[in-house]
Amino acid sequence: MTEFHVTAEPGVPQVLTSRTFDAPRELVYRAFTEPGLLVQWLGPRKYTMTIDRYDLRDGGTWRYVHADDAGNAFGFHGVFHGDPSLDGMVQTFEFEGAPGHVSMDTLTLEEHDGRTTVRTNSVFQSVEARDAMVSSGMEYGMREGYERLEELLGTLIANG
Amino acid sequence: MTEFHVTAEPGVPQVLTSRTFDAPRELVYRAFTEPGLLVQWLGPRKYTMTIDRYDLRDGGTWRYVHADDAGNAFGFHGVFHGDPSLDGMVQTFEFEGAPGHVSMDTLTLEEHDGRTTVRTNSVFQSVEARDAMVSSGMEYGMREGYERLEELLGTLIANG
Numbered sequence: 001m002t003e004f005h006v007t008a009e010p011g012v013p014q015v016l017t018s019r020t021f022d023a024p025r026e027l028v029y030r031a032f033t034e035p036g037l038l039v040q041w042l043g044p045r046k047y048t049m050t051i052d053r054y055d056l057r058d059g060g061t062w063r064y065v066h067a068d069d070a071g072n073a074f075g076f077h078g079v080f081h082g083d084p085s086l087d088g089m090v091q092t093f094e095f096e097g098a099p100g101h102v103s104m105d106t107l108t109l110e111e112h113d114g115r116t117t118v119r120t121n122s123v124f125q126s127v128e129a130r131d132a133m134v135s136s137g138m139e140y141g142m143r144e145g146y147e148r149l150e151e152l153l154g155t156l157i158a159n160g
Numbered sequence: 161m162t163e164f165h166v167t168a169e170p171g172v173p174q175v176l177t178s179r180t181f182d183a184p185r186e187l188v189y190r191a192f193t194e195p196g197l198l199v200q201w202l203g204p205r206k207y208t209m210t211i212d213r214y215d216l217r218d219g220g221t222w223r224y225v226h227a228d229d230a231g232n233a234f235g236f237h238g239v240f241h242g243d244p245s246l247d248g249m250v251q252t253f254e255f256e257g258a259p260g261h262v263s264m265d266t267l268t269l270e271e272h273d274g275r276t277t278v279r280t281n282s283v284f285q286s287v288e289a290r291d292a293m294v295s296s297g298m299e300y301g302m303r304e305g306y307e308r309l310e311e312l313l314g315t316l317i318a319n320g
Contacts, residue, residue, distance in 0.1 A: 082254070
């Protein structure tokens with residue numbers, strides 16, 4: 001089990017995270033870009049994820065919904081800046097429960113000795129919007145999602 | 161002449177600006193969205209601006225080039241997040257002279273008593289990237305561009 005690091009400094013509208021996975025970069029990239037894999041790990045276990053669109057190219061739009069058993073549904077959407085590659089991707093992000101608040105996420109994937117470090121860099125329009133996202137459970141959701149990703153990557157490697 | 165305000169706090173990867181123009185919001189919006197008007201004011205006077213693409217819609221891509229008489233050319237590109245409206249627009253921004261460094265710009269237009277306040281909110285992936293953009297002449301370029309915009313708006317109003 002590797003550690004999940006989160007940096008959210010007071011007064012700065014940014015959240016940085018990193019976590020290392022026991023998997024090659026190509027596989028991690030697949031888990032981030034193939035909708036059939038993404039829905040198996042992104043976010044907390046209590047949600048069923050449905051992808052409306054995930055057009056992986058410069059200007060491509062994406063949208064997904066997290067739904068729970070109680071009938072709650074949470075939509076998210078954005079656009080990709082530049083063409084995603086093994087090095088990572090840049091995309092905008094908007095939670096439809098707080099329309100008008102947009103952040104920009106940069107994902108980078110670095111491989112060393114067969115392991116891959118996943119870093120995220122999210123910048124927000126204000127410290128208030130950053131704090132609202134953090135207090136809504138961003139860290140918890142990412143942490144549990146990454147636990148699921150680790151399990152998925154292990155399964156994919158075992159079934160290689 | 162109204163004032164151009166710029167806020168770029170130490171240690172924060174963000175630049176905020178505001179300036180008020182003696183023109184209704186519809187006209188200011190046209191100056192930001194019609195390519196034939198945009199090329200007449202965006203950036204310093206020494207550059208000739210050419211728009212490659214400017215697809216004003218959610219996921220639409222944009223690209224323009226600033227060229228000077230000495231043969232230098234500087235390209236910029238990005239994508240729009242959400243559909244632009246009279247209230248403003250959100251777009252990503254990448255200077256092709258520093259590839260990989262992407263910022264996100266939020267433009268808002270507010271009208272009061274026939275005058276329009278234009279605010280920009282730019283967030284960067286790091287303080288270093290923000291500082292590099294500021295020291296490259298961002299403020300000077302915006303200030304001179306807005307002087308040109310004020311002149312253009314005056315001409316458009318005079319020509320009714």
